[in-house]
Amino acid sequence: MSSDPVSGAAHAAAPLGEIAIEAEGLGKAYAIFKRPQDRLKQMLVRGRRKYYDEYWALQDVNLTVRKGETVGLIGRNGSGKSTFLQLLCGTLTPTTGRIGVNGRIAALLELGAGFNPEFTGRENVYLAASVLGLANEQINERYASIAEFAGIGDFIEQPVKLYSSGMYARLAFAVAAHVDAEIMIVDEILAVGDASFTQKCMRFIHRFKERGTLFFVSHDTGQVVNLCDRVVWLDSGTVRAIGPAKDVCHDYLADLYNGPENAGSFRIGGSRKRADKIADAPVQDSRAEVLKNSQHRNEIEIFDFDLNAPWFGERGASITGVRLLDAERNPLSTLEGGEEVTLQVVCRAEKALFQPIVGFYVRDRLGQNLFGDNTYLTYQLDPVRVPAGTDFVTGFRFQLPYLPSGDFSVTVAIAEGTQADHVQHHWIEDALFFKVHSSHVVQGLVGIPMLGIAIETAG
Numbered sequence: 001m002s003s004d005p006v007s008g009a010a011h012a013a014a015p016l017g018e019i020a021i022e023a024e025g026l027g028k029a030y031a032i033f034k035r036p037q038d039r040l041k042q043m044l045v046r047g048r049r050k051y052y053d054e055y056w057a058l059q060d061v062n063l064t065v066r067k068g069e070t071v072g073l074i075g076r077n078g079s080g081k082s083t084f085l086q087l088l089c090g091t092l093t094p095t096t097g098r099i100g101v102n103g104r105i106a107a108l109l110e111l112g113a114g115f116n117p118e119f120t121g122r123e124n125v126y127l128a129a130s131v132l133g134l135a136n137e138q139i140n141e142r143y144a145s146i147a148e149f150a151g152i153g154d155f156i157e158q159p160v161k162l163y164s165s166g167m168y169a170r171l172a173f174a175v176a177a178h179v180d181a182e183i184m185i186v187d188e189i190l191a192v193g194d195a196s197f198t199q200k201c202m203r204f205i206h207r208f209k210e211r212g213t214l215f216f217v218s219h220d221t222g223q224v225v226n227l228c229d230r231v232v233w234l235d236s237g238t239v240r241a242i243g244p245a246k247d248v249c250h251d252y253l254a255d256l257y258n259g260p261e262n263a264g265s266f267r268i269g270g271s272r273k274r275a276d277k278i279a280d281a282p283v284q285d286s287r288a289e290v291l292k293n294s295q296h297r298n299e300i301e302i303f304d305f306d307l308n309a310p311w312f313g314e315r316g317a318s319i320t321g322v323r324l325l326d327a328e329r330n331p332l333s334t335l336e337g338g339e340e341v342t343l344q345v346v347c348r349a350e351k352a353l354f355q356p357i358v359g360f361y362v363r364d365r366l367g368q369n370l371f372g373d374n375t376y377l378t379y380q381l382d383p384v385r386v387p388a389g390t391d392f393v394t395g396f397r398f399q400l401p402y403l404p405s406g407d408f409s410v411t412v413a414i415a416e417g418t419q420a421d422h423v424q425h426h427w428i429e430d431a432l433f434f435k436v437h438s439s440h441v442v443q444g445l446v447g448i449p450m451l452g453i454a455i456e457t458a459g
């Protein structure tokens with residue numbers, strides 16, 4: 001394990017004016033002690049010798065956030081997001097560079113509201129609100145509204161050590177929503193609340209955006225794009241990109257999909273699993289060439305993953321991306337029908353998952369399920385475990401049937417358990433749309449590739 005090694009530049013005040021947050025050459029190194037006794041030795045030698053290795057969790061971050069901006073922070077696990085936020089809040093000291101904050105800051109770090117576990121909810125409201133700058137009379141005036149926002153009933157009189165993570169998050173958010181913060185930092189906290197509370201928080205965040213500066217950290221790129229003007233992408237402790245939310249999230253997802261560890265399989269807890277047993281070349285329709293060159297060929301246009309599609313579920317896991325890839329794993333925007341495709345579903349385990357099931361349906365415009373599948377059978381004897389906070393990719397590789405002309409959608413879902421008994425974590429209705437412009441399929445719901453068609457005379 002490790003601790004803060006080297007002291008560095010102070011948490012200095014930023015220049016006044018239109019700037020809310022300014023980081024210059026910001027870096028943070030942690031000390032990694034190989035043996036517990038080295039930590040003690042280090043304390044004794046007071047810096048004259050070094051008994052630790054330095055690990056740079058963050059290096060040379062330069063960032064200016066103007067007042068009123070909403071900035072997203074994304075990156076893989078361990079890329080340095082929490083470290084950056086702690087430097088921003090002043091709970092960590094930079095090893096190099098500086099970070100300045102101009103305005104009252106309220107941070108909603110994941111399970112890190114700074115509550116005292118022995119105090120009741122009510123006592124913690126007073127404690128946290130006063131740390132965030134409210135006078136006692138102001139807290140008295142706002143207490144009823146805070147309690148109402150939290151919505152945890154009589155639990156507010158219980159010590160917070162008895163709270164579930166969702167209740168803790170509710171109270172933390174309720175306080176932060178009432179302290180007149182000018183800068184708000186929201187870090188994954190929404191993932192632990194239930195759907196109605198998450199929506200309440202999102203309504204607050206949308207209102208806050210109108211008047212304040214928001215720093216939003218999430219693995220849910222859909223939410224990031226929805227909310228943020230700009231996005232900072234951290235990769236191994238350095239800034240990989242800063243730019244318009246949609247562009248940066250797109251590049252980040254592309255990197256996540258195409259990273260070497262995701263090519264055709266996914267790795268969880270160190271073991272690499274084949275996502276599926278890949279069959280041989282797809283079945284060729286004997287008329288493939290003729291169809292391809294005729295007006296009957298399937299022409300299919302695919303639209304992007306719909307970030308605003310309706311969803312339901314417990315959100316112990318989230319689906320963060322859905323797309324179709326061709327046989328070479330390039331993203332597809334049009335299809336011909338009959339060819340090999342891979343439907344990729346990118347998920348994030350918000351909590352530790354045991355036996356996740358990822359599935360999909362393709363539906364026609366009347367809502368009829370044409371076909372679909374899920375990962376259950378493949379993994380039922382060898383259930384996958386996914387640690388909390390892990391992003392993972394599921395691939396369904398199949399030969400696309402021929403489709404009749406019309407509109408189609410793909411519904412995707414991630415559940416946990418067994419086929420018969422499971423918790424639905426995230427079900428996204430019509431996550432992806434595609435349109436078939438022309439087709440030779442005139443009968444039935446779908447057409448299958450014909451290996452051969454022959455008329456032969458009897459005898």
Ligand SMILES: Nc1ncnc2c1ncn2[C@@H]1O[C@H](COP(=O)(O)OP(=O)(O)OP(=O)(O)O)[C@@H](O)[C@H]1O
Nearest residue numbers: 002003030057076077078079080081082083084389
């Ligand atoms: N106290 C510490 N001592 C040593 N290393 C640490 C410490 N805290 C974090 N790290 C390391 O610094 C790196 C960045 O961690 P950080 O928590 O900032 O990443 P993150 O992007 O927030 O990850 P996640 O998405 O999983 O929350 C990681 O490799 C982590 O192991």
